Amino acid sequence: MTPLRTTLLRAALALATLSAAQGCIPVIVGGTGMAVAMVSDRRSSGTYVEDEGIEWKASKWISDRLGDKVHLNTTSFNRKLLLTGEAFNEASRDEAGRVAATVENVREVVNELRVAPTSTFSARSSDSYISSKVKARFVDQKDFHIQHVKVVTEAGVVYLLGLVSQKEGDAATEIARTTSGVQKVVRVFEYVSDEEARRLDSATSTDSGK
Numbered sequence: 777m778t779p780l781r782t783t784l785l786r787a788a789l790a791l792a793t794l795s796a797a798q799g800c801i802p803v804i805v806g807g808t809g810m811a812v813a814m815v816s817d818r819r820s821s822g823t824y825v826e827d828e829g830i831e832w833k834a835s836k837w838i839s840d841r842l843g844d845k846v847h848l849n850t851t852s853f854n855r856k857l858l859l860t861g862e863a864f865n866e867a868s869r870d871e872a873g874r875v876a877a878t879v880e881n882v883r884e885v886v887n888e889l890r891v892a893p894t895s896t897f898s899a900r901s902s903d904s905y906i907s908s909k910v911k912a913r914f915v916d917q918k919d920f921h922i923q924h925v926k927v928v929t930e931a932g933v934v935y936l937l938g939l940v941s942q943k944e945g946d947a948a949t950e951i952a953r954t955t956s957g958v959q960k961v962v963r964v965f966e967y968v969s970d971e972e973a974r975r976l977d978s979a980t981s982t983d984s985g986k
Contacts, residue, residue: 816921816923817924819854826852826881829881830855834852834876837875837878838872838876842868842872842875845863845868846861846868846869847895848860848861848889850876855883856937857876857882857886858888859886859887860888860889860930861890861895862889862893864891869891870887888935890931892931903929906958909957910929910955910958913955914951917951919944920948924944925948927952932957932958933961933962934952934962935962936964937965939966939973941968941970945967949963
């Protein structure tokens, strides 16, 4: 396992141990879950951590700038930042995109904010349910690893992110497209060759086995 990945895994596990001593069960799950996710992810450990920071900073900076003029969700994968949710008007939508682009380490912003009223709790619950159905269908297929595709749903539109080959991306898109309740699928993938996908998987497998 690479030194950085080892350090990050130890940090996550240490956090879980500390949380156990304090009786904080949710953080235990989060800490160990992060460690497992990093081991199976095609992103480097450094990029994984950068993406976590990008999401937090973008959400905070945009909220600080625009307040209740936007209802925002931020999702970063390999430093490509997806914005979803609702904006009060076009000016607010565009400003959110500009703020997001200034966040350190962001290399691309995909601004999918809609000019619309803030979504209701029932609408958000429906979106979460759709995401869970798509992910559940990913489990049974053999064309790609479920950890390689991130699913985000907003107003019935499913956004797919990840470092994938064309074949993997097509397979994930077809599953999402044919899932009940999905209105549309938007690919936010970063495509790699089949050879590069195998190399990334081999590197991940070697790291986790050391």
